[in-house]
Amino acid sequence: MSDVQLAVWGAGAMGGRVARAATKLSGVAVTAIIDSNYERAVAVASAVGAAPFRSLAEAEEVEAIYIGLPNAAHYEACLEAASRGLHVLIDKPLTVTLGEADQVVTAAIESRRYWMMGFSYRFRGEWRRARDIVKTGGIGEPYFVSDNVIEAYESTPDWYWNAEAGGGILRLQSHHVFDRWEWVLGRSVKAVSARTFVPADRDTDLAATLSVEFNSGMIGASALSFGVGYNAPPRVAFTIQGTHGSIELDESRRLLVSTQSGTTHELFDDDWLLTEIADFVAGLRGEDRGQPSIEAGRRSVQLAEAAGRSASESHWVEIGDLDE
Structure with missing residues (x-):
């Protein structure tokens, strides 16, 4: 089974943690770090052996994505990820408003890809x-x-x-x-x-x-x-x-x-972040763990x-x- 090609969108503190944690898992390859602040993307990408990008449109070799952007950016990011046909792991909140959330849920269903919320306490x-x-x-x-x-x-x-x-x-x-x-x-x-x-x-x-x-x-x-x-x-x-x-x-x-x-x-003292990423990968491969x-x-x-x-x-x- 080939590695899941994972992009991390948002090179802030949480994005960096996700990228580093994902490199510890077998079956996952962190291929892209995306951030509008290119210097920040470069810093995280160099630490995990990925390629830095300013936008999702520039990142071609991607099949799954972690979205860890400021809350108000989640809506547009989710719609773009859905249009690309990507599997999506998104940090809470899904969106800022309920109207936006309804549109994202519809787009996710229509994308026929796997979507998971990063509610950290569940892991x-x-x-x-x-x-x-x-x-x-x-x-x-x-x-x-x-x-x-x-x-x-x-x-x-x-x-x-x-x-x-x-x-x-x-x-x-x-x-x-x-x-x-x-x-x-x-x-x-x-x-x-x-x-x-x-x-x-x-x-x-x-x-x-x-x-x-x-x-x-x-x-x-x-x-x-x-x-x-x-x-x-x-x-x-x-x-x-x-x-x-x-x-x-x-x-x-x-x-x-x-x-x-x-x-x-x-x-x-279990590593909840490793569990979260592992459960996401399991989900996109069709395994139901109650994610x-x-x-x-x-x-x-x-x-x-x-x-x-x-x-x-x-x-x-x-x-x-x-x-x-």
Whole structure:
């Protein structure tokens, strides 16, 4: 079986990581690094033995592509990749708006190629283990989930805090939150209420709170915040409470499961990025490993858009009966 010829579109921090990780996998050849900043493309390409390009149109020897561009660029990039007939791995969010997501899903289906969302948490051992525990009834019937992410970095890409470029905490983090809630819990969000903090000197949100109701009746809450201009250790605190126990996850990749039998501790150190790329390659070769589909990407865009509407209009937004 010949190697998959993979292009990486976006030579930023994540694009560089994907390119380097892909070179460690058998059956994959990183052939192109694409970035409008040609010097940046050259830097990543030289490190992985690929050819640098300024645009996808210039890269001919490509059959699959990873899209890791600023959020607002995803829509056009996806349509171009679909028109080229490429297999696509795209980082969240799929697009900025639901209307764009619908068009991308249609284009992907018509391309008859394999598309996968890069929801990174789905490829981490501790999150997969938590999902298995919920599915097998290990903590009984879940009735509450809390999911908090607090980060701070001295330097971030400018587009992170540019609304026109698709920045802001809701667009950077809520897609992860909504997707892992529905994926881990196996339950659909029915309604969402959100509040955001937008500093006077910026045009997009640095902090947000989310409250949700699931179709099952359980409830959830999330606090998301990003500090700019200084570094601080990232904090993740995820908890599910059920009728017979609880699950906790944190930034150390520690999984705690508490039941009447006591509390168990597990630490994970698997390479989730290698797993993500390997699952993408397996998918385009026809192997179903339960990979996240672009329909799941559309769903997270829908929920993030509902959260944005709730924040701007100050009321709950009903999602409707949209179980996938």
